[in-house]
Amino acid sequence: MRTLRVPPTAMVLGGVVSVQFGGALAAKLIQTLGAPGTVALRLAMAVPILLLIARPSLRNRTKRDLLAVVAFGIVLGLMNLSFYLSLERLPLGVAVTIEFIGPLGLAAAMSRKRRDLIAVAAAALGVVLVNGQELEAVDWVGIGFAALAGALWACYILLSAETGRRFAQLDGLALAMVVSALITVPIGISSAGAELLHWHSLTLGLAIALLSSVLPYSLETLALRRMKPAVFGVLMSLEPAVGATAGYLILGQRLAPIQLIGMACVVGASIAITRTPRSEAPDI
Secondary structure, three states: OOOOOOOHHHHHHHHHHHHHHHHHHHHHHHHHHHHHHHHHHHHHHHHHHHHHHHOOOOOOOOHHHHHHHHHHHHHHHHHHHHHHHHHOOOOHHHHHHHHOHHHHHHHHHHHOOHHHHHHHHHHHHHHHHHHOOOHHHOOHHHHHHHHHHHHHHHHHHHHHHHHHHHOOOOHHHHHHHHHHHHHHHHHHHHHHHHHHHOHHHHHHHHHHHHHHHHHHHHHHHHHHOOOOHHHHHHHHOOHHHHHHHHHHHHHOOOOOHHHHHHHHHHHHHHHHHHOOOOOOOOOO
16 A cells, blocks of 8 residues: 655645645734734643643753753744734734745845845835835734734744754654743733633633644645755745635635735845755845
8 A cells, every 4th residue: 555645845734824824814813812822821831732742851951951841832822922913903914924034034134145135125015115105004013013023933944954953853842832832821811811711712722723823734744855945935925825724714814906916026136036056045
């Protein structure tokens, strides 16, 4: 009997779709629990699943190993919290597009090529266009949270690579998620209280944990073993477009033509940067 072999590109695309539709469900739950409560519920339900899958061990770990995973966990928790805070104020597609500037800026800074700096400028123009409103109508707080999430995403990339060098498979990620939960769950409990235990919240929380954490992280890890990092980066560049689609299908969020043009600028810039050889730029 032949074993079904899923192409790595399908895995990555599946992860992209999964995380963005998970974000759309999170935006719905945020209306009830708020951003801190939603992050807390997502991580609290994702951690046991990842620990069961990875079964990480702290035996024979050095102090630097532990510091790396703790730093990774702190950044992971704050990144998710910042992004969910932006979802309280911005459409999903807009928030994802702004957040994407973080890893794009990191890639351009690492490559130091004029082409990539031009791409970042095009992405910045895209962020301006994606807001699609007069300056006085722009939600600057939401933009600030999305930009902060992007900056933390850049840190996440660096710390993920460092943790991956020190821990095998999903071990480092699972331990980092524990740290993230320890930071965010108390905040979520104080913010959302008993609403966290409502059956509707628990059901959506489990779906978000699976779609936004367990499934995409696992698929990406498996895919990277069998595909070039540059190809992975190009596929990940589709996230803003998939986020806008998920926002429309699940939340009914329509983006104006000018916003779609801005999103296209960011996606195009991301593809241009991620096609830079690996020795010159990190993956996003």
